[in-house]
Amino acid sequence: MDQLTTVDTVRQFNRFYTNRIGLLDDKALFLGLSLAEARVLFEIAHSSNATAKVISGQLNLDAGYLSRILRNFEKRKLIARSPDPADRRRVTLKLLVAGKELFARLNAQSAQSVENLIEPLSTHEREALAQSMRRVTGLLSAKDARNKIIIRNERIGDIGKVTALQGELYAREFGWDATYEALVAKILSDYAMRQNSERERGWIAERDGDIVGSVYLMEEDKETARLRLLYVDETARGAGLGRKLVRLCTEFARDKGYKRIVLWTQSILSPARSIYASEGYKLVKTERHRSFGQDLEGETWQLDITGSPAAE
Numbered sequence: 001m002d003q004l005t006t007v008d009t010v011r012q013f014n015r016f017y018t019n020r021i022g023l024l025d026d027k028a029l030f031l032g033l034s035l036a037e038a039r040v041l042f043e044i045a046h047s048s049n050a051t052a053k054v055i056s057g058q059l060n061l062d063a064g065y066l067s068r069i070l071r072n073f074e075k076r077k078l079i080a081r082s083p084d085p086a087d088r089r090r091v092t093l094k095l096l097v098a099g100k101e102l103f104a105r106l107n108a109q110s111a112q113s114v115e116n117l118i119e120p121l122s123t124h125e126r127e128a129l130a131q132s133m134r135r136v137t138g139l140l141s142a143k144d145a146r147n148k149i150i151i152r153n154e155r156i157g158d159i160g161k162v163t164a165l166q167g168e169l170y171a172r173e174f175g176w177d178a179t180y181e182a183l184v185a186k187i188l189s190d191y192a193m194r195q196n197s198e199r200e201r202g203w204i205a206e207r208d209g210d211i212v213g214s215v216y217l218m219e220e221d222k223e224t225a226r227l228r229l230l231y232v233d234e235t236a237r238g239a240g241l242g243r244k245l246v247r248l249c250t251e252f253a254r255d256k257g258y259k260r261i262v263l264w265t266q267s268i269l270s271p272a273r274s275i276y277a278s279e280g281y282k283l284v285k286t287e288r289h290r291s292f293g294q295d296l297e298g299e300t301w302q303l304d305i306t307g308s309p310a311a312e
Helices: 002-020 023-029 035-045 052-059 063-075 097-118 123-140 142-148 158-174 178-194 241-255 270-278
Strands: 079-084 087-095 150-153 201-207 210-219 224-232 260-266 282-291 294-304
Touching (some): 035 052, 052 063, 150 241, 158 178, 158 210, 178 224, 201 241, 224 241, 224 270, 241 270
Antiparallel strands (some): 079 087, 150 201, 210 224
């Protein structure tokens, strides 16, 4: 039933959006071109060495259909084919003057069409719309996008974003209330105020400018570090990102001379608990509590790091 509901919802959105942007009347929207022709023109305009094979793969177009589009473009003197100087066997596609002029008009009309669409929205609503669209893109291309994730050190501006993302994630997945977001804000506020970069560190996983994961290691005492706020977005899971973030904490703690790392988590957070166990953490304490609007079982885990690094 859930799968059927999801399918129906996606189809309903597709019907709404294609009608809203005028896609059904694509000849008017794309200055006499079909949607496929407009996309092919776009790919040629935005590539310095476009080939039929590359475009066919990018757009999932049948090679024969693409060949007919390109022949039509040549007949209209929109494009020209030329051998690649670096490899004479490759034939690249270039826009001619008429093609550049048509693309410029098409690009301007498309931008104006979108501007007309979002014109009634406030600045906040526009950002919410853009964020939602980025999320849809991430979810539907998650497998490929996971390979584009970079991990960097935490920097100015991240604390507010991480706080909001954590609050939203745990509310969405587990129904936690705003007190959890408040806790995250307090933890990160304390971290920022201490300015203890020699003994503490935050790491941010980023994809196309958006945060998709994070973790912080903070000083508990001279011998003990605390791993805090491990977070991995739904669209970035399944490729070992959580494990990488945990290992960065271990490496940093070992380098700084800590003897152990401790952390507090909840029994319902199974993926995170699996990572901790596989990385050598031991469950040392459990306690039931009422937090974040839920009845939970808290767990304290500990990793002794005085020995050699664990085998990978």
